[in-house]
Amino acid sequence: xxxxxxxxxxxxxxxxxxxxxxxxxxxxxxxxxxxxxxxxxxxxxxxxxxxxxxxxxxxxxxxxxxxxxxxxxxxxxxx
Amino acid sequence: xxxxxxxxxxxxxxxxxxxxxxxxxxxxxxxxxxxxxxxxxxxxxxxxxxxxxxxxxxxxxxxxxxxxxxxxxxxxxxxxxxxxxxxxxxxxxxxxxxxxxxxxxxxxxxxxxxxxxxxxxxxxxxxxxxxxxxxxxxxxxxxxxxxxxxxxxxxxxxxxxxxxxxxxxxxxxxxxxxxxxxxxxxxxxxxxxxxxxxxxxx
Numbered sequence: 001x002x003x004x005x006x007x008x009x010x011x012x013x014x015x016x017x018x019x020x021x022x023x024x025x026x027x028x029x030x031x032x033x034x035x036x037x038x039x040x041x042x043x044x045x046x047x048x049x050x051x052x053x054x055x056x057x058x059x060x061x062x063x064x065x066x067x068x069x070x071x072x073x074x075x076x077x078x079x
Numbered sequence: 080x081x082x083x084x085x086x087x088x089x090x091x092x093x094x095x096x097x098x099x100x101x102x103x104x105x106x107x108x109x110x111x112x113x114x115x116x117x118x119x120x121x122x123x124x125x126x127x128x129x130x131x132x133x134x135x136x137x138x139x140x141x142x143x144x145x146x147x148x149x150x151x152x153x154x155x156x157x158x159x160x161x162x163x164x165x166x167x168x169x170x171x172x173x174x175x176x177x178x179x180x181x182x183x184x185x186x187x188x189x190x191x192x193x194x195x196x197x198x199x200x201x202x203x204x205x206x207x208x209x210x211x212x213x214x215x216x217x218x219x220x221x222x223x224x225x226x227x228x229x230x231x232x233x234x235x236x237x238x239x240x241x242x243x244x245x246x247x248x249x250x251x252x253x254x255x256x257x258x259x260x261x262x263x264x265x266x267x268x269x270x271x272x273x274x275x276x277x278x279x280x281x
Contacts, residue, residue: 044193077167
């Protein structure tokens with residue numbers, strides 16, 4: 001069975017199946033980075049307060065939302 | 080006075096745009112920092128020169144253009160992408176690539192924006208934001224500043240007039256280094272004048 005799996009990986013379809021799983025895992029992990037950016041923006045805005053603080057927060061949340069959306073899309077389409 | 084005319088370009092810039100695009104801001108409006116006293120005024124906010132952003136700026140242009148370039152190359156080589164890359168996979172990968180590119184640009188910009196050196200009427204503050212997980216804030220009263228030197232090294236710094244300012248202090252943090260700030264000679268002069276004034280009053 002493992003042999004069949006290894007052989008399947010060397011086909012175009014098998015290779016892309018593995019790649020799809022890997023990309024989905026990377027996208028899921030990316031959410032942590034996006035969340036970290038949101039947290040860091042909050043801390044940085046607290047340390048150095050400017051009129052741009054709200055804009056940075058909004059961009060951080062939009063980025064996190066985009067990341068979460070693509071995660072859902074990736075799970076639906078690729079897995 | 081929300082709109083001000085830039086002396087150099089004649090363009091109308093708001094304090095917000097000035098804050099987002101300038102590396103040396105005199106008397107910034109609506110800006111404060113953690114631990115600021117009520118009777119304290121921020122005189123200057125300094126950052127690394129805008130020129131230092133050129134590397135990541137062009138890198139991010141490359142990131143944004145990469146999917147288009149790959150498509151263009153495949154098209155030029157008459158390779159049908161759809162024949163071997165599943166459409167859903169290409170779609171997800173492209174969208175994720177652009178989200179990653181936006182994240183990269185945002186993180187790099189934050190890194191530049193929040194790495195600030197503040198000169199107030201009482202002290203100097205060095206806020207270092209190394210990466211997403213590390214931040215240092217050090218400060219020294221102006222009266223403790225003992226020696227200020229500046230250095231301009233290399234072709235880029237000479238052409239675009241930016242460099243480092245080393246400040247020796249008698250405070251807990253012995254040495255401050257304002258890295259790659261614009262017009263270092265002028266900043267040194269401003270700091271020297273402030274320190275002299277403070278010491279004269281004492």
